[in-house]
Amino acid sequence: MLITGHREIADNIFELKLQGDMAAEVSQPGQFVHIRVSGSDSITPLLRRPISICSVDKKEKELTLIYRRSGLGTERMARAEKGSRLDALGPLGHGFPVPQEDAGSALIVGGGVGVPPLYGLSRELVKKGFRVTHVLGFRSAKDVFYEQEFATLGQTIILTEDGTSGQKGLVTDVLDGLNYEAAFACGPLPMLKAVKNKVTGRPLYISLEQRMGCGIGACLACVVRASDTNDGKGYRRVCCDGPVFKAEEVELC
Structure with missing residues:
Protein backbone atom coordinates (compact mmCIF):
# COMPACT_ATOMS: atom_id res chain seq x y z
CA MET A 1 0.00 0.00 0.00
CA LEU A 2 1.12 3.56 -0.72
CA ILE A 3 2.13 5.68 2.28
CA THR A 4 0.27 8.99 1.93
CA GLY A 5 1.12 10.38 5.37
CA HIS A 6 3.37 9.52 8.32
CA ARG A 7 3.96 11.65 11.42
CA GLU A 8 4.71 11.41 15.12
CA ILE A 9 1.65 12.57 17.08
CA ALA A 10 2.85 11.83 20.65
CA ASP A 11 5.94 10.41 22.32
CA ASN A 12 6.90 7.44 20.09
CA ILE A 13 3.32 7.31 18.77
CA PHE A 14 2.94 7.52 14.99
CA GLU A 15 0.01 8.11 12.66
CA LEU A 16 0.39 6.25 9.37
CA LYS A 17 -1.90 6.73 6.36
CA LEU A 18 -2.01 4.03 3.69
CA GLN A 19 -3.82 4.20 0.36
CA GLY A 20 -5.03 1.21 -1.61
CA ASP A 21 -7.97 -0.97 -2.60
CA MET A 22 -7.90 -2.67 0.80
CA ALA A 23 -9.77 0.30 2.28
CA ALA A 24 -12.93 -0.71 0.42
CA GLU A 25 -12.87 -4.13 2.11
CA VAL A 26 -13.01 -2.86 5.71
CA SER A 27 -16.39 -3.89 7.08
CA GLN A 28 -16.16 -3.19 10.83
CA PRO A 29 -14.28 -0.78 13.10
CA GLY A 30 -11.70 -2.69 15.10
CA GLN A 31 -10.30 -4.82 12.29
CA PHE A 32 -6.53 -4.82 11.76
CA VAL A 33 -3.82 -5.14 9.13
CA HIS A 34 -0.72 -7.33 9.28
CA ILE A 35 2.33 -5.41 8.05
CA ARG A 36 5.57 -6.90 6.82
CA VAL A 37 8.54 -4.74 7.77
CA SER A 38 11.75 -4.99 5.74
CA GLY A 39 15.13 -3.37 6.21
CA SER A 40 18.21 -2.40 4.27
CA ASP A 41 20.53 -4.48 6.45
CA SER A 42 20.72 -8.24 7.00
CA ILE A 43 18.28 -8.22 9.94
CA THR A 44 14.64 -8.33 8.88
CA PRO A 45 11.85 -9.23 11.31
CA LEU A 46 10.37 -12.61 10.38
CA LEU A 47 6.81 -11.97 11.53
CA ARG A 48 4.38 -9.32 10.39
CA ARG A 49 3.20 -6.64 12.84
CA PRO A 50 -0.54 -6.48 13.62
CA ILE A 51 -1.74 -2.86 13.68
CA SER A 52 -5.35 -1.85 14.39
CA ILE A 53 -7.17 0.25 11.85
CA CYS A 54 -7.91 3.62 13.42
CA SER A 55 -10.24 4.88 10.69
CA VAL A 56 -11.04 4.41 7.03
CA ASP A 57 -11.85 6.84 4.23
CA LYS A 58 -13.39 4.70 1.50
CA LYS A 59 -13.79 7.63 -0.87
CA GLU A 60 -10.05 8.33 -0.79
CA LYS A 61 -9.22 4.60 -0.43
CA GLU A 62 -7.20 5.46 2.67
CA LEU A 63 -6.59 3.73 6.00
CA THR A 64 -5.28 5.49 9.10
CA LEU A 65 -3.20 3.43 11.53
CA ILE A 66 -1.71 4.53 14.84
CA TYR A 67 1.10 2.54 16.44
CA ARG A 68 3.79 2.81 19.11
CA ARG A 69 7.48 2.55 18.22
CA SER A 70 8.68 -0.08 20.68
CA GLY A 71 10.85 -2.68 18.96
CA LEU A 72 12.82 -3.57 15.85
CA GLY A 73 9.77 -3.93 13.60
CA THR A 74 8.06 -0.71 14.59
CA GLU A 75 11.41 1.11 14.64
CA ARG A 76 11.83 0.15 10.99
CA MET A 77 8.24 1.13 10.25
CA ALA A 78 8.76 4.54 11.84
CA ARG A 79 11.44 5.26 9.24
CA ALA A 80 9.10 4.64 6.31
CA GLU A 81 8.60 7.78 4.25
CA LYS A 82 5.63 9.27 2.46
CA GLY A 83 5.52 8.01 -1.12
CA SER A 84 7.04 4.61 -0.31
CA ARG A 85 5.07 1.38 0.02
CA LEU A 86 4.35 -1.12 2.78
CA ASP A 87 3.39 -4.77 2.39
CA ALA A 88 0.06 -5.05 4.26
CA LEU A 89 -2.28 -8.03 4.62
CA GLY A 90 -5.87 -7.33 5.53
CA PRO A 91 -8.32 -6.25 6.62
CA LEU A 92 -8.26 -9.07 9.16
CA GLY A 93 -10.36 -10.17 12.13
CA HIS A 94 -13.80 -9.38 13.43
CA GLY A 95 -14.29 -5.87 14.76
CA PHE A 96 -16.86 -4.11 16.92
CA PRO A 97 -20.52 -4.70 16.06
CA VAL A 98 -22.29 -1.45 15.20
CA PRO A 99 -26.06 -1.73 15.79
CA GLN A 100 -28.20 -0.77 12.83
CA GLU A 101 -30.60 1.10 15.07
CA ASP A 102 -29.94 3.85 17.60
CA ALA A 103 -29.47 2.30 21.04
CA GLY A 104 -29.27 5.69 22.74
CA SER A 105 -25.93 6.03 24.47
CA ALA A 106 -22.59 4.25 24.34
CA LEU A 107 -19.47 4.27 26.49
CA ILE A 108 -16.05 3.91 24.88
CA VAL A 109 -13.06 3.13 27.14
CA GLY A 110 -9.50 3.07 25.85
CA GLY A 111 -5.99 2.88 27.21
CA GLY A 112 -2.72 3.76 25.47
CA VAL A 113 -2.34 2.22 22.01
CA GLY A 114 -5.70 0.52 22.57
CA VAL A 115 -7.28 3.89 21.81
CA PRO A 116 -6.91 4.02 17.97
CA PRO A 117 -9.56 1.48 16.87
CA LEU A 118 -12.06 3.16 19.18
CA TYR A 119 -11.92 6.34 17.11
CA GLY A 120 -13.26 4.60 14.02
CA LEU A 121 -15.87 2.89 16.20
CA SER A 122 -16.99 6.20 17.67
CA ARG A 123 -17.38 7.74 14.22
CA GLU A 124 -19.62 4.86 13.13
CA LEU A 125 -21.73 5.03 16.30
CA VAL A 126 -22.21 8.78 15.92
CA LYS A 127 -23.34 8.24 12.32
CA LYS A 128 -26.04 5.92 13.68
CA GLY A 129 -27.22 8.59 16.10
CA PHE A 130 -25.60 7.33 19.30
CA ARG A 131 -24.60 9.69 22.09
CA VAL A 132 -21.04 8.65 22.82
CA THR A 133 -18.89 9.22 25.90
CA HIS A 134 -15.16 8.55 25.66
CA VAL A 135 -12.95 7.71 28.65
CA LEU A 136 -9.32 7.57 27.55
CA GLY A 137 -6.35 6.74 29.75
CA PHE A 138 -2.65 7.43 29.20
CA ARG A 139 0.51 7.31 31.31
CA SER A 140 1.41 10.99 30.94
CA ALA A 141 0.66 14.13 28.93
CA LYS A 142 3.39 13.25 26.43
CA ASP A 143 1.48 10.07 25.54
CA VAL A 144 -1.91 11.70 24.84
CA PHE A 145 -3.13 11.74 21.25
CA TYR A 146 -6.39 12.34 19.33
CA GLU A 147 -8.00 14.21 22.21
CA GLN A 148 -9.56 16.81 19.92
CA GLU A 149 -10.59 14.23 17.34
CA PHE A 150 -12.58 12.32 19.96
CA ALA A 151 -13.96 15.54 21.46
CA THR A 152 -15.63 16.44 18.16
CA LEU A 153 -17.65 13.22 18.42
CA GLY A 154 -18.80 13.43 22.04
CA GLN A 155 -17.88 13.97 25.66
CA THR A 156 -14.24 13.03 26.16
CA ILE A 157 -12.64 12.43 29.54
CA ILE A 158 -8.84 12.19 29.60
CA LEU A 159 -7.02 10.57 32.51
CA THR A 160 -3.29 10.23 33.07
CA GLU A 161 -1.54 8.20 35.72
CA ASP A 162 0.62 11.15 36.79
CA GLY A 163 -2.03 13.85 36.40
CA THR A 164 -0.10 15.87 33.81
CA SER A 165 -3.11 15.97 31.47
CA GLY A 166 -6.81 15.74 32.23
CA GLN A 167 -7.68 14.04 35.51
CA LYS A 168 -5.22 12.04 37.56
CA GLY A 169 -6.10 8.39 37.86
CA LEU A 170 -7.31 5.35 35.93
CA VAL A 171 -10.19 5.01 33.49
CA THR A 172 -12.20 2.97 35.98
CA ASP A 173 -12.16 5.87 38.47
CA VAL A 174 -14.85 7.74 36.52
CA LEU A 175 -17.11 4.99 35.18
CA ASP A 176 -19.56 4.81 38.08
CA GLY A 177 -21.16 8.18 37.38
CA LEU A 178 -21.73 7.70 33.64
CA ASN A 179 -24.93 6.74 31.87
CA TYR A 180 -24.78 4.36 28.91
CA GLU A 181 -26.57 1.38 27.41
CA ALA A 182 -23.64 -0.43 25.84
CA ALA A 183 -19.86 -0.27 26.35
CA PHE A 184 -16.81 -0.90 24.20
CA ALA A 185 -13.20 -1.15 25.39
CA CYS A 186 -9.67 -1.70 24.12
CA GLY A 187 -6.42 -1.52 26.04
CA PRO A 188 -4.05 -3.48 28.27
CA LEU A 189 -5.37 -6.62 29.91
CA PRO A 190 -5.45 -5.23 33.50
CA MET A 191 -7.57 -2.32 32.24
CA LEU A 192 -9.98 -4.66 30.46
CA LYS A 193 -10.35 -6.78 33.61
CA ALA A 194 -11.15 -3.69 35.66
CA VAL A 195 -13.63 -2.38 33.09
CA LYS A 196 -15.37 -5.76 32.95
CA ASN A 197 -15.83 -5.66 36.73
CA LYS A 198 -17.33 -2.16 36.50
CA VAL A 199 -19.67 -2.69 33.55
CA THR A 200 -22.44 -5.01 34.68
CA GLY A 201 -25.94 -5.59 33.37
CA ARG A 202 -25.13 -4.04 30.01
CA PRO A 203 -23.41 -5.32 26.84
CA LEU A 204 -19.62 -4.93 26.89
CA TYR A 205 -17.42 -5.63 23.89
CA ILE A 206 -13.65 -5.81 24.32
CA SER A 207 -10.80 -5.83 21.82
CA LEU A 208 -7.82 -7.92 22.88
CA GLU A 209 -4.18 -7.07 22.22
Missing part, protein backbone atom coordinates in the same frame (compact mmCIF):
# COMPACT_ATOMS: atom_id res chain seq x y z
CA GLN A 210 -2.22 -10.24 21.57
CA ARG A 211 1.04 -11.35 19.97
CA MET A 212 0.33 -12.99 16.61
CA GLY A 213 2.14 -15.19 14.15
CA CYS A 214 0.18 -15.72 10.96
CA GLY A 215 -2.80 -13.42 11.59
CA ILE A 216 -5.23 -15.80 9.86
CA GLY A 217 -5.87 -18.46 12.52
CA ALA A 218 -3.48 -21.18 11.37
CA CYS A 219 -0.62 -20.99 13.89
CA LEU A 220 -2.68 -20.75 17.13
CA ALA A 221 -0.13 -18.36 18.66
CA CYS A 222 -2.80 -15.91 19.83
CA VAL A 223 -5.37 -18.17 21.48
CA VAL A 224 -7.29 -17.23 24.63
CA ARG A 225 -9.52 -19.47 26.71
CA ALA A 226 -13.26 -19.41 26.18
CA SER A 227 -15.30 -18.73 29.31
CA ASP A 228 -17.84 -21.45 28.53
CA THR A 229 -16.45 -24.69 29.93
CA ASN A 230 -18.84 -26.63 27.65
CA ASP A 231 -17.36 -24.98 24.58
CA GLY A 232 -16.18 -27.67 22.19
CA LYS A 233 -12.97 -25.89 21.24
CA GLY A 234 -12.16 -24.40 24.62
CA TYR A 235 -10.38 -21.42 23.13
CA ARG A 236 -10.71 -18.50 20.72
CA ARG A 237 -8.15 -17.24 18.19
CA VAL A 238 -7.73 -13.51 18.67
CA CYS A 239 -6.66 -12.93 15.06
CA CYS A 240 -9.70 -14.42 13.34
CA ASP A 241 -12.37 -15.12 16.00
CA GLY A 242 -11.61 -11.64 17.38
CA PRO A 243 -9.89 -9.38 18.18
CA VAL A 244 -13.28 -8.16 19.43
CA PHE A 245 -15.31 -10.41 21.74
CA LYS A 246 -18.24 -10.13 24.07
CA ALA A 247 -16.65 -9.67 27.48
CA GLU A 248 -18.30 -12.81 28.87
CA GLU A 249 -17.07 -14.94 25.95
CA VAL A 250 -13.39 -15.11 26.93
CA GLU A 251 -11.31 -15.42 30.08
CA LEU A 252 -9.18 -12.40 30.86
CA CYS A 253 -6.15 -13.96 32.52
